[in-house]
């Protein structure tokens with residue numbers, strides 16, 4: 283497993299999401315959401331259809347009220363804290379979580395398989 287630096291925790295405000303390209307693949311492959319003070323990270327790949335990227339523009343992973351993760355392709359909605367689809371074409375399926383590691387003082391890393 284490798285630790286990939288993402289950002290400072292202070293760069294991720296409450297109710298915000300941010301995409302990252304930790305392996306330098308040319309497009310965001312994971313995203314992180316801060317909700318109720320906690321960080322949640324998932325692969326940027328919708329379970330509905332063949333690993334479809336979910337944001338229609340950079341960092342647009344949430345609904346307007348920042349209460350759900352939304353896939354822009356067909357509108358599937360996912361709970362931020364569990365990644366489970368609660369509405370839409372992949373109901374009951376889930377996003378793939380990405381473990382995070384926090385290093386002092388405020389650095390966020392994604393813990394990912396070596397490629």
Ligand code: FES
Pocket residue numbers: 328329330331334353354355356357358370371
């Ligand atoms: S690919 Fe995400 S809802 Fe269809």
